[in-house]
Structures are given as C-alpha cells and as structure tokens.
Amino acid sequence: MKLLLASPPIHGHILSILGVAEGHASRGHDICVLAGQKYRGRVEAAGARFLPLPAAVDFDDADLDAFLPGRADKRGIAALRHDLIGIFMSVVPAQYRALRSALATESFDAVITELVFGGTLPYLLTTPRHRRPPVYGISSVPVTIDSVDTAPFGLALPPRPGALGSLRNRALNAFVHRVAFRPVVTALNQALAECGVTQGAWIFDAALSYDGVFQLTLPGLEYPRRELTDRIEFLGPLPASSSGTELPDWxxxxxxxxxxxxxxxxxxxxxxxxxxxxxxxxxxxxxxxxxxxxxxxxxxxxxxxxxxxxxxxxxxxxxxxxxxxxxxxxxxxxxxxxxxxxxxxxxxxxxxxxxxxxxxxxxxxxxxxxxxxxxxxxxxxxxxxxxxxxxxxxxxxxxxxxxxxxxxxxLGADHDPISRILAVIHEDALTEVR
Incomplete structure (x- = not known):
C-alpha cells in the first residue's frame, strides 16, 4: 500500500503522523510524509520518504512568536482566535497547493492528514470523490464539532444536561460564529476562496468532510454529542515511537x-x-x-x-x-x-x-x-x-x-491502532469495489 501523510510543522501534530508513518512503514508499506524541514530526520527515521512543505508555511514550532508576532500577549478566546488565524488559516492556500502537487506527482492508495492541516479541507471541497483517493484525518486535539449537546469549542465549558443546557449551547454557538470567532470565519473563507472554494465552511466542523477520521482520544475523555458519525472513530493514543528517547542516566x-x-x-x-x-x-x-x-x-x-x-x-x-x-x-x-x-x-x-x-x-x-x-x-x-x-x-x-x-x-491491552487504520482503509476499498 502507498500512502501520503501530511502535517503542519507542529511537534504535537507531527508526532501523530510520525506514529502512523512508522507503524505502516514497519509493515512494508510505501509511505510519503509532507512536513516541515525540521522533521525530515524524524520522518526518514520512521522509514518514510520526506516531502517538504513550502518555505512560506514551514515555521519553527519552537518559536511561534516569531512566525506570529503578538501571540505571547494574548489570553483566552483572543489567544485561540489569534492562533487559529495565524497558524492554521493563513497557511491553508500554500498547504493546499503542496498537497495537490504531491498527489499530481505520484499515485497513492490513500491520504492521511493531521486534522489541523488546513490544506486538506479545500482539496476535499473541490475534488469529487471519484477523482481522488480516500482521505482520512488523524486528530490530535479534542473533538471540535459544533453540537447542541456541548458548548462550542474554545470556551472550555463542560456539558450541561437537559433543555437549559441545549438552550445555552445554541446561544453560545451563535455567539461564537457571529461575534467571538467572526474574524476566524472571515479568514477561513478568504483562504478557501483563494483555493477555488465558493461555499463557506466552518473550521471546527472540518472532520465531517473527511472520508473518515481517527480521533486519538480515549472515549471516556470526550463529551458525548449526537452529531458524531460512525466515520469518526475513537482510536486512542498511538504507541510511542521506537525511535524515541532513551532512558536518562539517572x-x-x-x-x-x-x-x-x-x-x-x-x-x-x-x-x-x-x-x-x-x-x-x-x-x-x-x-x-x-x-x-x-x-x-x-x-x-x-x-x-x-x-x-x-x-x-x-x-x-x-x-x-x-x-x-x-x-x-x-x-x-x-x-x-x-x-x-x-x-x-x-x-x-x-x-x-x-x-x-x-x-x-x-x-x-x-x-x-x-x-x-x-x-x-x-x-x-x-x-x-x-x-x-x-x-x-x-x-x-x-x-x-x-x-x-x-x-x-x-481499549484493551491488545489494542493496535495501526492495524485498525489499515483495516478501515481496506474495508473502504472493498466497499468501493462492490
């Protein structure tokens, strides 16, 4: 099997992609990873081929303040809004072009991208399913999908049961869309328009556009919500990479x-x-x-x-x-x-x-x-x-x-996330053949 993987150059997210890359490469699959130059050695140590992100969006995650000035001065919703626009929205067009270029150069059986790799969303919105390989997401953040059962992502409010909770959630979702995150909505739609997307989108619902999403969350650590589909699977954490750190001498x-x-x-x-x-x-x-x-x-x-x-x-x-x-x-x-x-x-x-x-x-x-x-x-x-x-x-x-x-x-002691990912890809391929 030949897979294309992609991640923004952010340590916590590239680690997930590296775990998937290593797990599949160790099983004899041909893996390419689109990532930042800083992580080239890690990609190759995982047994995968490295594809570089464009320099304009290959920032240093150890110094995000240099890429996004003013970040250190913001807190709460303002900080999240600032990060979403600067780190995830502004890079969408260049990520999208890099993803399309990689797919035009080689043929892949499937694509797996980190869910915060924003360039995937316009690819999914502009390319009919019969003209592309299946695209799966790996999520290294909590579920962000809007719901009447939870407060919107970013407010850090736990669920409130009953009718009053639903009323609260509807009101807060409207507030987030129309007021608190309105600049985020504008920035995303501008980025999508640059990629040829004519309809609007909501970044926190991006998971619903993928052919499947592997949520690296234990089920007990996520709020229940009725909007979750069977295409979003709670996979739990990936195993630690064998190329990881040795025990310290102490x-x-x-x-x-x-x-x-x-x-x-x-x-x-x-x-x-x-x-x-x-x-x-x-x-x-x-x-x-x-x-x-x-x-x-x-x-x-x-x-x-x-x-x-x-x-x-x-x-x-x-x-x-x-x-x-x-x-x-x-x-x-x-x-x-x-x-x-x-x-x-x-x-x-x-x-x-x-x-x-x-x-x-x-x-x-x-x-x-x-x-x-x-x-x-x-x-x-x-x-x-x-x-x-x-x-x-x-x-x-x-x-x-x-x-x-x-x-x-x-999940059980014998839970194997990599085998489960492969099983889903094979199951989907068989379904398409039928």
Missing part, C-alpha cells in the same frame, strides 16, 4: 517514592515559570520524586530559575523522556494540558493536575475534570501553593487514579 536513582511528572510540552515551554519551576518549588520538601521534562530545551534554562541554580534533591530533569517507561511508574502527572500526553497518562492510569491556558489546552483540562481523572486548575500560571494542594488531593484521593485507569483500560 533513571536507576529514582527510588520507590511516588513519582510526580511535570511537563509544559514542546510548544508552550519558553517560560518554565508558568508551571515546571513552580511545581518543583511546591514539591521540593515533599516525600515524592519530581521528574521534569523540558520538552527539548536545555536543562540549564530550568535550573537557572531555581535557588543557587541547582535542582532540589528530589528532582530529576531531562530534555525528553520515554513516556512508556515513565508513566508506568508515575503517580501523578502535572501538565499544561498537552493533548497527547494527557491521553497517554489515561492509557497508563495516571491521574492529572492540569494548568492549561494556550491552544486547545483549556479544553483538554476541562475534559480531565469532567471525566473525574484529575484537577483542572483553570489557569496557566498556578502558584506553588495551588499546585501542592492539587497534587496532595490527587495523591490522597484514589478515585482519581481509579477513574483514570478505567478510562485507559476501555
């Missing part, structure tokens, strides 16, 4: 005390004073071992923030950590709400303390609290006191760990 020194893992992910990690450093201060004298990840940044960028430039005795730090090994021993994870990390935590039955404020992180945090597997601090900059209290609550109340384990176990 791993054998961790000991038997409860491990509290803290991370700000790989994008929102320019300022460790937001979460990692406060967590280290909060737990420095507690009977736990704090294991921190810098998400690729130099460890010194963290230690320089601490008293005397040194780590407390109960803290260990690495640039990256192999999550399979780490989470199997972790008692609590303190996170800014990175989607993939939260799903993996649930898969391993790890309860959470979440402090999310950017991108989709407030939505992820709200789902964690709604599902009963952790505490949502409802801020991106919690104080050490609030962190210590929340970690203590989660450690003391075993209901959080039990609920996390219950959510993570629903």
């Amino acid at each position: 791993w054998d020194q961790v000991g038997e005390r409860p491990i509290v893992h803290v991370t700000q992910g790989t994008i929102d990690n320019l300022d460790f004073e937001r979460l990692v450093a406060p967590t280290i201060r909060a737990l420095a004298d507690e009977p736990v071992t704090v294991v921190a990840s810098t998400g690729g940044r130099d460890v010194e960028s963290l230690t320089d923030l601490l008293p005397e430039g040194r780590l407390p005795a109960n803290v260990r730090v690495a640039r990256y950590l192999p999550y399979g090994a780490l989470l199997s021993r972790t008692s609590v994870m303190v996170t800014n709400g990175g989607f993939g990390g939260v799903q993996l935590a649930a898969r391993h039955g790890v309860p959470l303390v979440v402090a999310g404020a950017t991108e989709d992180k407030p939505e992820v945090a709200a789902r964690v609290a709604w599902a009963g597997m952790g505490v949502d601090l409802r801020t991106g900059t919690p104080s050490p006191e609030r962190i210590a209290q929340a970690v203590g609550t989660v450690l003391a109340d075993l209901r959080f760990a039990h609920q996390s384990a219950a959510i993570g176990s629903v």
Whole structure:
C-alpha cells in the first residue's frame, strides 16, 4: 500500500503522523510524509520518504512568536482566535497547493492528514470523490464539532444536561460564529476562496468532510454529542515511537517514592515559570520524586530559575523522556494540558493536575475534570501553593487514579491502532469495489 501523510510543522501534530508513518512503514508499506524541514530526520527515521512543505508555511514550532508576532500577549478566546488565524488559516492556500502537487506527482492508495492541516479541507471541497483517493484525518486535539449537546469549542465549558443546557449551547454557538470567532470565519473563507472554494465552511466542523477520521482520544475523555458519525472513530493514543528517547542516566536513582511528572510540552515551554519551576518549588520538601521534562530545551534554562541554580534533591530533569517507561511508574502527572500526553497518562492510569491556558489546552483540562481523572486548575500560571494542594488531593484521593485507569483500560491491552487504520482503509476499498 502507498500512502501520503501530511502535517503542519507542529511537534504535537507531527508526532501523530510520525506514529502512523512508522507503524505502516514497519509493515512494508510505501509511505510519503509532507512536513516541515525540521522533521525530515524524524520522518526518514520512521522509514518514510520526506516531502517538504513550502518555505512560506514551514515555521519553527519552537518559536511561534516569531512566525506570529503578538501571540505571547494574548489570553483566552483572543489567544485561540489569534492562533487559529495565524497558524492554521493563513497557511491553508500554500498547504493546499503542496498537497495537490504531491498527489499530481505520484499515485497513492490513500491520504492521511493531521486534522489541523488546513490544506486538506479545500482539496476535499473541490475534488469529487471519484477523482481522488480516500482521505482520512488523524486528530490530535479534542473533538471540535459544533453540537447542541456541548458548548462550542474554545470556551472550555463542560456539558450541561437537559433543555437549559441545549438552550445555552445554541446561544453560545451563535455567539461564537457571529461575534467571538467572526474574524476566524472571515479568514477561513478568504483562504478557501483563494483555493477555488465558493461555499463557506466552518473550521471546527472540518472532520465531517473527511472520508473518515481517527480521533486519538480515549472515549471516556470526550463529551458525548449526537452529531458524531460512525466515520469518526475513537482510536486512542498511538504507541510511542521506537525511535524515541532513551532512558536518562539517572533513571536507576529514582527510588520507590511516588513519582510526580511535570511537563509544559514542546510548544508552550519558553517560560518554565508558568508551571515546571513552580511545581518543583511546591514539591521540593515533599516525600515524592519530581521528574521534569523540558520538552527539548536545555536543562540549564530550568535550573537557572531555581535557588543557587541547582535542582532540589528530589528532582530529576531531562530534555525528553520515554513516556512508556515513565508513566508506568508515575503517580501523578502535572501538565499544561498537552493533548497527547494527557491521553497517554489515561492509557497508563495516571491521574492529572492540569494548568492549561494556550491552544486547545483549556479544553483538554476541562475534559480531565469532567471525566473525574484529575484537577483542572483553570489557569496557566498556578502558584506553588495551588499546585501542592492539587497534587496532595490527587495523591490522597484514589478515585482519581481509579477513574483514570478505567478510562485507559476501555481499549484493551491488545489494542493496535495501526492495524485498525489499515483495516478501515481496506474495508473502504472493498466497499468501493462492490
């Protein structure tokens, strides 16, 4: 089988595409990945062929402020609106042209793109099904589809049952479309028009245009809504890449005390004073071992923030950590709400303390609290006191760990996401033949 995969140059999203690429390449399939130059080595290490994104939309995800000035000054809805327009809407035409060029150069049995790869939407809207291969989405964010059963994506509000909840949701959806995200609607329609799309579209409903979507979400961590079709499948997290990080040399020194893992992910990690450093201060004298990840940044960028430039005795730090090994021993994870990390935590039955404020992180945090597997601090900059209290609550109340384990176990120990993707592609191909 020959597959074309595509992703924007954003670490949390390209990781999903790399997982799919490696899983299929290891089974002997011919895989091409359209991605940023920064990830060329990762693509090739996964056993796939690399296709570069156009330079104009190949930004550095480690310095999004350079690509999108003013981003750091915005919060809440304003921040999400700013990111949607700058990072996802403005790049649609160039992504679309790159996708069409790749498909014109070679013949592929199927296309799999990250759901936030906006160039796929105009391709689907301008190309009849009989003139293209099947196109599937991989989603590394919570479900965004508008619903009468939930508040619109971006407000981080949990569902409210009954007629009053439905009224609330209808009113909020109208407000988001007509007021809060009106600039996003305008920007998307302008980008689509440049690609030859004459009708309007709503970016949060893009999943409904794909031939199928693999949602990398555990079912217990997503709000129920009647608008979900059987073409959207809850696949759960992908397995960790075999080309991942080795265990750090201090791993054998961790000991038997409860491990509290803290991370700000790989994008929102320019300022460790937001979460990692406060967590280290909060737990420095507690009977736990704090294991921190810098998400690729130099460890010194963290230690320089601490008293005397040194780590407390109960803290260990690495640039990256192999999550399979780490989470199997972790008692609590303190996170800014990175989607993939939260799903993996649930898969391993790890309860959470979440402090999310950017991108989709407030939505992820709200789902964690709604599902009963952790505490949502409802801020991106919690104080050490609030962190210590929340970690203590989660450690003391075993209901959080039990609920996390219950959510993570629903897929079964033998669940194989890659085989499931292949099965869906084959099933669809057989249906078309019939």
